[in-house]
Amino acid sequence: ITAGKFPGGISSGDLSRASDIFNLVTGMLGNIQQGFNHTSPTSGYVPGVPRTIDPKQQNISFYFQDGFKWRPNLNIQYGARWEYQGVFDLRNKLILLPQDDAAGLWGPTKVGDLFNPGATTGATDTLLNFAGSNNGKPVYAGDKNNFAPFFGFAWDPQNNGKTSIRGSFASHFTQDGFTLYQLASTGNTGLFTVATNSTPTGVFRTSSNPKPSTPVASFPVSQRNTFNNISNASNVWYFASNLATPYVLEWNLSVQREFWKRMAFEVRYVGNHAVKQYRAWNINEINFGTNGLMTEFLNAQKNLAIGGARFDNQGLAGQVALPIFEKLFTGLPLSSGFSNSTFVTQINQNQIGGMFDTIRRSPTYRANREANFPLNFFVANPFANQALTVDNSGWSYFHGLEAEVVRRFGTGLFLQANYTFSKVLTDTTFLTSQTEQQNYRFLANRSIDKFRAGFDVTHSFTANFLYPLPFGRGKWLGGNVNPVVDKFIGGWNLQGLTRWSSGAPFTITSNRNTLGSLVGTTAVLRNMTADQLKEH
Numbered sequence: 001i002t003a004g005k006f007p008g009g010i011s012s013g014d015l016s017r018a019s020d021i022f023n024l025v026t027g028m029l030g031n032i033q034q035g036f037n038h039t040s041p042t043s044g045y046v047p048g049v050p051r052t053i054d055p056k057q058q059n060i061s062f063y064f065q066d067g068f069k070w071r072p073n074l075n076i077q078y079g080a081r082w083e084y085q086g087v088f089d090l091r092n093k094l095i096l097l098p099q100d101d102a103a104g105l106w107g108p109t110k111v112g113d114l115f116n117p118g119a120t121t122g123a124t125d126t127l128l129n130f131a132g133s134n135n136g137k138p139v140y141a142g143d144k145n146n147f148a149p150f151f152g153f154a155w156d157p158q159n160n161g162k163t164s165i166r167g168s169f170a171s172h173f174t175q176d177g178f179t180l181y182q183l184a185s186t187g188n189t190g191l192f193t194v195a196t197n198s199t200p201t202g203v204f205r206t207s208s209n210p211k212p213s214t215p216v217a218s219f220p221v222s223q224r225n226t227f228n229n230i231s232n233a234s235n236v237w238y239f240a241s242n243l244a245t246p247y248v249l250e251w252n253l254s255v256q257r258e259f260w261k262r263m264a265f266e267v268r269y270v271g272n273h274a275v276k277q278y279r280a281w282n283i284n285e286i287n288f289g290t291n292g293l294m295t296e297f298l299n300a301q302k303n304l305a306i307g308g309a310r311f312d313n314q315g316l317a318g319q320v321a322l323p324i325f326e327k328l329f330t331g332l333p334l335s336s337g338f339s340n341s342t343f344v345t346q347i348n349q350n351q352i353g354g355m356f357d358t359i360r361r362s363p364t365y366r367a368n369r370e371a372n373f374p375l376n377f378f379v380a381n382p383f384a385n386q387a388l389t390v391d392n393s394g395w396s397y398f399h400g401l402e403a404e405v406v407r408r409f410g411t412g413l414f415l416q417a418n419y420t421f422s423k424v425l426t427d428t429t430f431l432t433s434q435t436e437q438q439n440y441r442f443l444a445n446r447s448i449d450k451f452r453a454g455f456d457v458t459h460s461f462t463a464n465f466l467y468p469l470p471f472g473r474g475k476w477l478g479g480n481v482n483p484v485v486d487k488f489i490g491g492w493n494l495q496g497l498t499r500w501s502s503g504a505p506f507t508i509t510s511n512r513n514t515l516g517s518l519v520g521t522t523a524v525l526r527n528m529t530a531d532q533l534k535e536h
Contacts, residue, residue: 031196031197032196032197032211032212033194033195033196033197033212034047034194034195034196034197034211034212035047035192035193035194036192036193036194036195036214036215037049037050037051037191037192038094038191038192038217039052039092040092040093040094041093041094041130041135041219044214044216044217045193045214045215045216045217046214047211047214051186051191051192052092053090053094053178053182053185053186054090054091054092055088055089055090055091055178055181055182056088056089056090056091057085057086057087057088057089057178057181058084058086059083059084059085059086060083060084060086061081061082061083061084062081062082063079063080063081063082064079064080065077065078065079065150066078066079072159073155073156073157073159074153074154074155074156075153075154075155076151076152076153077150077151077152077153077168078149078150078151078152079149079150080147080148080149080150081147081148081150082146082147082148083146083148083173083245084142084143084144084146085143085146085173085175085245086142087133087138087139087140087141087142088139088178088181088184089132089133089134089138089139090132090134090184090185091134093130093132093134093135094130094185094191095130095131095132095135095139095184095185096128096129096130096131096184096185096188096190096191096221097128097129097131097139097184097188097237097238097239098126098127098128098236098238099127099128099129099220100123100126100127101238101241102238102240102241102389103121103123104126104127104128104236104238105126105236105238105283105381105387105389106283106380106381106387107123107125107126107223107375107376107380107381107382107383107384107387108120108121108123108124108375108376108381108382109121109375109376109380109381113380114283114285114287114380114443114444115287115289115290115291115443115444116290116376117287117290117291117373117374117376117377118374118376118377119376120374120375120376124224124375125222125223125224125383126222126223126224126236126381126383126384127220127221127222127223128188128189128190128219128220128221128223128236129219129220129221130219131184132184139181139184139239139243140239140240140241140242140243141241141242141243143243143244143245146173146245146247147171148170148171148172148173148247149169149170149171150168150169150170150171151168151169151170152166152167152168152169152170153166153167153168154166161258162257162258163255163256163257163258164255164256164257165253165254165255165256166252166253166254166256167251167252167253167254168250168251168252169249169250169251170249170250170251171247171248171249171250172247172248172250173245173246173247173248174245174246174247174248174274174277176246176278176436179435180278180280180390180435180436181239183237183280183390183435184237184239187235187237187388188221188235188236188237189221189223189226189230189231189234190217190219190221190226193215195212195213195214195215196212197211197212197213223236223383223384224383226383227382227383227384227385228363228366228383232361232362232363232385233361233385234384234385235384235385235386235387235388236381236383236384236386236387236388237280237388237390238387238388238389238390239389239390240389240390240391240392243390243391243392244276244392245276246274246275246276246277246278246392246394247274247275247276248272248273248274248275249272249273249275250270250271250272251270251271251272252268252269252270252271253268253269254266254267254268254269255267255268262407262408262409262410263405263406263407263408264405264406265403265404265405265406266402266403266404266405266406267401267402267403267404268401268402268403268404269399269400269401269402270398270399270400270402271397271398271399271400272397272398273395273396273397273398274394274395274396274397274426275395276392276394276395277392277393277394277395277396277428277436278390278391278392278394278436279390279391279392279393279394279427279428279436279438280388280389280390280435280436280437280438281388281389281391281393281437281438281439281440282386282387282388282439282517283379283380283381283387283388283389283443284379284380284381284384284385284386284387285379285380285439285440285442285443285516285517286353286356286357286360286378286379286516286517286518287377287378287379287516288352288516289444291377291378292324293324293352293356293378294352296322296323296324296325297347297352297355297356299320299322300322300325300347301347301348302318302319302320303319303320303322304344304347304348306318306319307319309339309344310334310338310339310344311325311338311343311344311347312325312326312337312338325337325338327368327372327373328359328365328368328369328372329365329368330368331368332364332365332368336364342358343355343358349512349514350512350514351512351513351514352513352514352516353513353514353515353516353517353518354512354513354514354518356378356516357513357518359378360378360379360382361385369382386439388437390436393427393446394426394427394428394436395426395427396424396425396426396427396428396453397424397425397426398422398423398424399422399423400420400421400422400423401420401421401422402418402419402420402421403418403419404416404417404418404419405417405418411467411470412467412468413465413466413467414465414466414467415463415464415465416463416464416465417461417462417463417464418461418462418463419459419460419461419462420459420460420461421458421459422456422457422458422460423452423456423458424452424453424455424456425450425451425452425453426450426451426452426453427446427449427450427451428449429453429454439517439518439519440517440519441515441517441519442515442516442517443517451505452505453505454504454505455504456504456505457501457502457503457504458502459500459501459502460499460500460501460502461499461500461501462497462498462499462500463497463498463499464495464496464497464498465495465496466493466494466495467493467494467495468492468493468494469492469493469494471489471490471492472486472489472490472491472492473486473490475490478490507520507522508522508523508533509521509522509523510522510523510524
């Protein structure tokens with residue numbers, strides 16, 4: 001090909017022959033992959049069509065508001081709003097959720113019965129089936145108790161226009177859009193698949209592409225089969241049947257006082273409480289407390305320190321038996337068990353979460369797991385990487401103290417400056433995930449998830465000014481200009497704004513899975529103080 005010459009240009013025939021030669025030289029295809037989607041609950045897998053999501057949610061609201069003067073120096077405002085955010089659904093009916101609701105999420109474990117290995121129900125699988133209102137099974141019940149009151153007042157205690165005390169309380173319902181809900185159609189496996197032809201014939205030609213055969217769809221979908229035979233990274237998503245509409249309570253109280261002419265000072269306390277916020281969290285925290293895994297891991301560390309590159313009991317002084325590991329590694333080579341380099345590293349780095357997460361998901365240890373241990377020995381639902389429930393467990397509190405000064409000059413110059421000292425506490429990071437997914441650090445004590453929010457700013461100072469330039473009719477320059485000219489030179493303002501604030505909080509994590517929830521743990525500083533870290 002490289003020796004050939006094409007003085008008259010390269011024709012389509014030349015390109016075709018060159019392509020054939022290239023394919024013959026480079027060899028046959030390794031594999032061909034084809035994606036398949038559903039277009040309806042009865043369509044089966046269809047090749048060549050994209051995955052579509054056509055959501056619908058009916059929202060309706062009513063409100064009233066009124067105000068009156070209770071006294072000449074006291075104004076009252078009040079009102080209420082009722083809002084209904086309809087249940088999420090898809091027009092094409094392609095929503096896949098656990099067939100047995102919460103029982104399906106928990107698999108063989110009794111609903112809510114964490115860290116109790118062996119106390120399993122008769123169920124041995126999690127079955128996924130079509131859901132949604134269009135399929136006769138709404139994703140959740142729908143929340144109709146959404147009343148949002150409002151009350152506010154403004155009071156001039158001295159009735160002279162120099163002091164004003166204001167306060168209000170209000171409730172608002174939040175709108176999170178469709179992103180969270182679409183996990184009902186995309187989070188669970190069964191509506192999309194990629195088939196592979198690993199032994200294709202012929203070379204790559206658009207005219208004779210050896211595409212894979214269309215897979216056979218079957219419902220309900222066995223999550224156990226998906227996890228064991230397709231992907232051990234597959235998750236199960238479930239929406240709590242009593243999912244409510246999140247809301248925020250807001251309140252404030254302020255005092256404003258005019259000290260000198262055209263100069264006012266105001267101090268305000270503001271606060272809010274976000275209630276029943278959406279949160280997706282994983283019930284599959286690895287059990288360390290009631291099945292002996294913690295003791296087993298600590299003993300493995302002792303054995304490794306004595307034996308060197310292996311952590312089994314080699315009969316050396318101080319080494320002990322590891323009955324759990326011995327059952328898990330029966331019949332396997334040392335490279336898959338007691339001398340596995342990854343396990344050795346995890347033992348040295350205290351990565352108990354990462355180590356047992358690998359063991360409980362890997363097909364290498366499946367036969368020994370199923371033969372020697374209860375289904376829920378490691379996690380509540382053994383047929384899922386993460387078994388996630390979406391509920392209303394998220395919350396936040398905000399408290400802020402604000403001070404503001406305003407000064408108006410006779411020349412029209414306006415100056416304003418304010419300072420805010422505030423704090424936001426929450427149990428979720430918020431603003432970091434559209435799915436609101438955040439696992440708890442420890443399911444046995446979820447209250448320890450309390451920290452500063454990712455958008456928390458402790459100190460904030462803002463100043464701005466506005467100065468109307470003295471140009472145009474009636475002004476210092478051009479006071480008598482023609483109205484047409486005034487259209488060009490009049491009405492100009494000079495404005496400025498500046499803002500200083502402290503930074504938002506951040507966390508440095510070690511990227512080591514030392515917790516059963518696999519939440520990133522805070523890095524431990526060695527040979528360095530916190531102040532030295534800040535300097536770098």
